[in-house]
Amino acid sequence: MSTGNSSNTAPIGPRPVVAGLPHYAAGKAPLPVPGLQSYKLSSNENPLPPLPAVLEAIAAQTAVNRYPDPQSAVLCQAVADHLGVPFADVVAGAGSLGALNQILAAFAGQNEDGSQDEVLYAWRSFEAYPISVGLSGARSVQVPLRPDGTHDLAAMAAAVTPRTKVVLLCTPNNPTGPALDAAQTEDFIAALPSGVLVVVDEAYREFVRSDSAVDGLELYRRHPNVVLLRTFSKAHGLAGLRVGYSLSRPGVSEHLRAAAVPFAVSTVAAHAAAASLAHVAEVVERVQSLVAERTKVVAGLAGLGWDIPDAQGNFVWLPLGVDSAGFAALAGEHGLSVRAFAGEGVRVTIGEPEANARFLALCASSTKVPRRS
Structure with missing residues (x-):
């Protein structure tokens, strides 16, 4: 029985299409920040537990x-x-x-x-x-x-x-x-x-x-x-x-x-x-609480002069372009993990009220703002 010859063994490789596929980048968990409760706003998860x-x-x-x-x-x-x-x-x-x-x-x-x-x-x-x-x-x-x-x-x-x-x-x-x-x-x-x-x-x-x-x-x-x-x-x-x-x-x-x-x-x-x-009536009630938080976040961003697309999901999109990675890093320093799409924008999930308030405070202090003219 042959054990094979390593010098003649071809490398193991996937189908050609696999090499060209983009990699799915899941939202990362927030890093701990001393003195702050950290929040994950990077995966569009529901912050509330199941019923x-x-x-x-x-x-x-x-x-x-x-x-x-x-x-x-x-x-x-x-x-x-x-x-x-x-x-x-x-x-x-x-x-x-x-x-x-x-x-x-x-x-x-x-x-x-x-x-x-x-x-x-x-x-x-x-x-x-x-x-x-x-x-x-x-x-x-x-x-x-x-x-x-x-x-x-x-x-x-x-x-x-x-x-x-x-x-x-x-x-x-x-x-x-x-x-x-x-x-x-x-x-x-x-x-x-x-x-x-x-x-x-x-x-x-x-x-x-x-x-x-x-x-x-x-x-x-x-x-x-x-x-x-x-x-x-x-x-x-x-x-x-x-x-x-x-x-x-x-x-x-x-x-x-x-x-x-x-x-x-x-x-x-x-x-x-x-x-x-x-128990869908209870689900609807919880969803409405998140929609109410979304409304606060959208209104807060508008009050700061941010120009964002119409938010109909459980998240908002910040079209920050080349500043996206920098904003995500800044958010991480404040105990918030958000999802940056390099060179395009940042997606931020609507989370706990405390997380949403901190996000708005961060936006108020940021100099990298897609403002309306």
Whole structure:
């Protein structure tokens, strides 16, 4: 039996696409600062713990020696009942990102002749998009945002080609914050070929307060080529359990089930999410408290002369450009971890009232301010 010859051994390497993928940069925990309580405002997490009833549901799931239900029937039925949709239209995923990966695996990639499908999305948007698209074998087509942080739907429609298989719409857009306009989105979808799948990523839907904002649920009801993505990570405070879902017509959902990762959603996560939906009025109350904090932060920034995009998620976007890294470092010195996107801006999660007040105080003292003229 040969043991191999190290001099003739080729290096172990990944597929070529992997080398070119951007790296996902998760929000960092805050560093300790003497005399200060530190706060993490870098990952758009809900600063509030899950509801007591949800914690009870988590504690009740003790059979972790058994595999979970591969269909996550408890979760899917709870979602179907809550939204008033058919059970067959709901497909569980490990967070909305897991659900997105199932969509890409089923509908976009590299074809038998070596050609690549195209996945179209605005940029900057959720930084996992180019990673997921690249790993699927498809080609990313990124259309720049408008200066105000909104999707340029006209430019996106113009970028559609016969190879376009999927369009991703992030609303509210992460990290800039604006939500898509309902009428404009309807016109955009109407302009697309019917064979193009439109994925409406509504991870922050519960925080939206704009009267003109698009409603992904209504889009799904009206358009058979629309897939809705939602998650329990943000409003429900279950980010650590990785549970979300997609919503689509049977002609789409059946293929998503075929592409789904087996047992992706744990029994604990499924029951926790179902319990949170059973107490959704309390979730809504908590979300409103965060929206109220967001309103204070936005008003405070406006009073300081800061010019920021419309904030419809649980975060605000500071378009600081080349000063982004410096502002993030300064925030760290004050016990606040924020998420800097080098050369572009800083995303700051709405956190505890004390954290939000300290953030505003920091902005008041900063000389690096995108001020209105």
